Amino acid sequence: MENKLNIAIYPGSFDPITNGHLDIISRSSKLFDKVIIGISKSSNSKDYLFSDEERLQLASNSTKHIDNVEPIVFDGLLVDFALKNNINVIIRGLRAFSDFESEFQMSLMNRKLNSEITTIFMMPHEKYTHISSSIVKEVFSLEGDISDYVSDPVLKALNLKYEK
Numbered sequence: 131m132e133n134k135l136n137i138a139i140y141p142g143s144f145d146p147i148t149n150g151h152l153d154i155i156s157r158s159s160k161l162f163d164k165v166i167i168g169i170s171k172s173s174n175s176k177d178y179l180f181s182d183e184e185r186l187q188l189a190s191n192s193t194k195h196i197d198n199v200e201p202i203v204f205d206g207l208l209v210d211f212a213l214k215n216n217i218n219v220i221i222r223g224l225r226a227f228s229d230f231e232s233e234f235q236m237s238l239m240n241r242k243l244n245s246e247i248t249t250i251f252m253m254p255h256e257k258y259t260h261i262s263s264s265i266v267k268e269v270f271s272l273e274g275d276i277s278d279y280v281s282d283p284v285l286k287a288l289n290l291k292y293e294k
């Protein structure tokens with residue numbers, strides 16, 4: 131049998147990483163030899179609350195307990211980064227039917243760009259299907275309780291960002 135490592139990438143903005151993301155990361159870490167958390171580098175076209183370095187640190191501090199997970203910041207086309215780093219699987223989370231359309235487009239485009247790389251979809255625990263980084267930030271900024279939805283490092287970072 132071929133002795134090849136199965137490396138997957140879980141790409142996203144992670145602005146910031148939520149417990150929904152962490153649920154998918156934990157599930158994928160049991161299925162693959164290595165899981166790269168691919169944090170998309172900021173560009174002029176997208177405004178992030180946290181810098182590249184902050185999003186990387188938060189992903190790293192929130193996944194310290196999982197050995198085979200490595201967060202990185204990537205730039206350019208996801209499939210190009212995957213090809214250069216021997217990654218053959220892209221993992222995306224699907225929370226609800228509304229996610230499907232854009233995910234479908236993205237996975238087919240990625241497959242057109244590189245047919246060797248397969249996208250697989252995973253569903254997070256149902257307690258996270260209604261959350262996103264955007265909702266977490268909005269609720270937090272309006273003084274709502276989001277402690278069930280983010281790790282301690284993320285909660286601290288949000289407090290610092292909004293100076294609470």
Ligand code: PNS
Pocket residue numbers: 141142143144170206207208209235236237239240
């Ligand atoms: O968390 P998000 O914002 O849904 O993540 C989107 C992300 C970063 C996965 C997507 O925009 C992406 O892959 N960007 C890298 C550039 C790229 O390859 N674009 C073509 C995708 S079809």
